[in-house]
Amino acid sequence: MHRMKKFALIVAGGHGVRMDAEMPKQFLEVAGKPILMHTIGCFYNYDPETELIVVLPGLQIKTWGNLCSRYSLNIAHKVCPGGEKRFFSVKNGLSEINDDGIVFIHDGVRPLVSAETLDRCYNTTIQKGNAIPVVPVTESLRKMEAGKNYAVDRSHYFLVQTPQTFIVNEIKKAYGQEYSPYFTDDASVLEATGATINIVDGNRENFKITYPHDLNFAASLLGKV
């Protein structure tokens, strides 16, 4: 297995409308620093040579710079403005990558991805061309179809986390497609080119901070790391 250069594209484009907070959620302080700094740290700690690109809403780039000074963040990273939808934010971020290699595309508000998950994503991408981390569905699952709902076998379903991981040149090419509302994540963009997506085990704590009470949960987990 050969090694390839690593890039992490951390997408922090959200305005956090579900958080009831004025500060975008990726900037909220949890366990001593903004969530986004914890997330950046996951990749830096995994491999300090990973090239980091952070995609932020244009209007928040200055605030982020101030936070980096205030918290003395000393992990080098590029900052790039996002687009109106996640698709365009990722596309902008990818345009900042000029080498081939492997790119982790990760949600800025998932500060609890483990080194083991990153390693599984990296190794499977080297071997098979892409990888997405998933966890099993632990609740009963129902499907709504034509106004009726029925139980489905949850063991056939997986919840998808990030980083969704790709060969740089392949995912760049996939993002050359026209935007479609069916692109719910990066894997679905690559899938639309005919690729088969490979799943690997994620880690259960790698959840997406979405609701206000998620902050307590994240704090209790990050406090232990």
Next chain:
Amino acid sequence: MHRMKKFALIVAGGHGVRMDAEMPKQFLEVAGKPILMHTIGCFYNYDPETELIVVLPGLQIKTWGNLCSRYSLNIAHKVCPGGEKRFFSVKNGLSEINDDGIVFIHDGVRPLVSAETLDRCYNTTIQKGNAIPVVPVTESLRKMEAGKNYAVDRSHYFLVQTPQTFIVNEIKKAYGQEYSPYFTDDASVLEATGATINIVDGNRENFKITYPHDLNFAASLLGKV
């Protein structure tokens, strides 16, 4: 709309093998008392006249009695031994109910069900015969079929919580069926008799305590209640 007598069948049959704890998880203390006492309190606070039946593994009934003394629990409830699988635990619990009415069948380790969720379940059961609380899927979802996986539209799916809520005589009759491994929850048991299941909004915090880190999450939420 007429009123009907309320029963809550709280199923706490689990041994907590995923919790790395010697004490079964429903007995672990969170925010000042065992999880199961918080759960019982949800129903008592919603309507103190609700008749409560708690299903416990036979070997834990004595421990539970000691906990009730130690914590001075003064909410009257019947205790009934569980079976080898959830299906048989629920069936045993239902056999303790001798009147008709409405029964909430609830997981003992969901101590955060809201009064609003209970009310939606009750009202919809009065009107339509049954109700289950659901929440939307917030992560991307993939399905595995014939060795391939593909993205599915998560907006067609729901995660199912409890209490699953029924007319006593109807769910008793449904539990007269022979056990099937396809019975993943109470709704699927009723559904097998030909009934249509009604969904109502659950509340996001009403999650099932399953993994060790869920305890921190639950503590932070229960601490605020």
